[in-house]
Amino acid sequence: MPKFVPFACVVATLLLVQAGDAFGDDAQVVLKGLDAVSLLEGREQRGEEKYSSTEGRFRYLFADAEHKARFDEAPGRFAAQGDKCTVMPKVPANPDLFLVHEGKLFLFGSPRCLASFKADPAAYFKPKKNVAVLVYEGMELLDFAGPAEVFSAAGGGRAFEVFAVAASPGPVKSLGFAFTPHYTFSDCPKADVLVLPGGATRIPLADPAVVDWVKEKSGEAEVVVSVCTGALLLAKAGLLDGLEATTHKASLEALREAAPKTVVKEGVRFVDNGKVVTSAGVSAGIDASLHVVERLLGPEGAARTAEYMEYRRGPETGGDSR
Template sequence: MTRTIPDVTTVALAATDGMLHFELSLAYEVFGTPPPALLGGAADPWYRVLVCGPRAVRVGRFRLEPDHGLDRLPRADTVIVPGWADVDVDPPAALVDAVRAAHEAGARVVSLCTGAFVLAAAGLLDGRRATTHWAHTQVLAARHPRVTVDPDVLYVDGGTVLTSAGKAAAMDLCLHLVRLDHGSAVANAVARRLVVPPHRDGGQAQFVTTPVPAPDQHQPLADLLPWVLERLDQPLSVEDLARRARLSSRHLGRHFRAATGTTPLQWLLVQRIRRAQELLEATDDSVDSIATATGMGTATTLRRHFNRTVGVPPDTYRRTFRTRAAHPRGGSALTDSAGRGPFPPASA
């Protein structure tokens, strides 16, 4: 089946008996309320959120009346499958068929947490890399051996098929989708409204082994990270960061790995790329000026890191977002060299 009329702003939430209410509510909250940045009349339309399911359903401990049947999924631009409560039970065939039909119709299909089991049952993850809640990755891999299950990431962006780990990672993936569709500034506005971090890399570890510190215990990175973000135009080194945090370079690396799942230099590079994305979206500054403002030094250096990290050159990235602003319902068909699109998360 081929979609004939673009429906680029519709997000359909699949709701059936056995879904987890947290992931469903989270997605509704992210996509159901436009941020202040769009309420002022920005060009991009916000999402139209539909809850689709077979008559009244039990979601967690609640009874829910869907707006539409599952047959509405193939006409949505994005289909989100929330967490599936009992991974030992096969998901309903009607749900699996509707999700498969949506993907065949060209929809972007997204699973949150154990919703990956629904996508796997529909065959959408065969030959793909995917993730789910770390407690269920072994089950997913054993039941669906054609899926490459990665237990160590927050989410996986496969272009038209995306999967996330559990709970907080579902929020990360939803914000990632907003960033793809509307840009960093709007995604940051949504994050501010929800009082959550605006961006965590998809490749970050699902969990860390260090215990949560006591409330009165000093966090070495709590003051350091904002300090760094205010100085991205400066040539910062690991030694500069360690000196500011009053730690040795080795201890700083350990704290970064525990808190962010990456190294200080990798984290710093991602922040520079993110700032470059924001400037490309919101200003007419030249690539040379943006390279200086983000501490990249030269346009050549910025282009090399930007292309490797984001998947497209800075000029292409800027043109794509300007095209979206001029033709908000048309979106962009741009993908990277691997066929993913439009832009993968900025990760080192």
């Protein structure tokens, strides 16, 4: 009686074989089979299968035994700089999209990424700016997650180092979700950008340590962004005097009371005073954050970030209405 192998088992077996082929002797050939050592010396030489070495998920071919030996002795010198796209580090690199820059090999995930790097390589080696996001019990989840996603994705993930900061260690809950902050007030690094989410702001407003920290970090930051009722923290710290500001439409009167020396605007997504940017409720924090990215990285940087997030910006937020 013939034996039948279930189709699912066949597929699973093939997948396992393919996954295994990505490493070891059957790793994917990189650089179109060109000799990496020769490329870094300014020449294009085809490699041969008999002279090959594996590094990560790629197999490198060499023109001769000498080049293979040099590679094996110092793979960090001759191999590509990782197996992710140089421009979009979350994207796996295409092994055939490469570029030699200042004596190193870089890989890219798409022709667009390669073209972007060639146009301005220095932009991808700039030090990251620190983005500190205050977290506290009862904050609005999207007030935190929206800006955190924007700054994490900006510049292909290379422009900003995003971290959460709380008054004390331990999990913080937001809408039933709990997560642990990266830092507390005592060990938080310098913040180039400070983000203050809204939500149950009565909790941090009642804690003098939070208000003092906001005042201190705002002083050292290049830009301060509040989302929703996070503007009340700026008001409590005396940082909105003489400025224009906005908040969630349900909290406009509360902001007027908390900041009598501030012109409170309604019907806008965000207000930019230069150093201080305040935004309306919840999703408006994404618009304000993209606006800050546009200020720091340029219109194209903001557009690419919004495109990656599949977020549609309106004409009033620096985008179009398509």
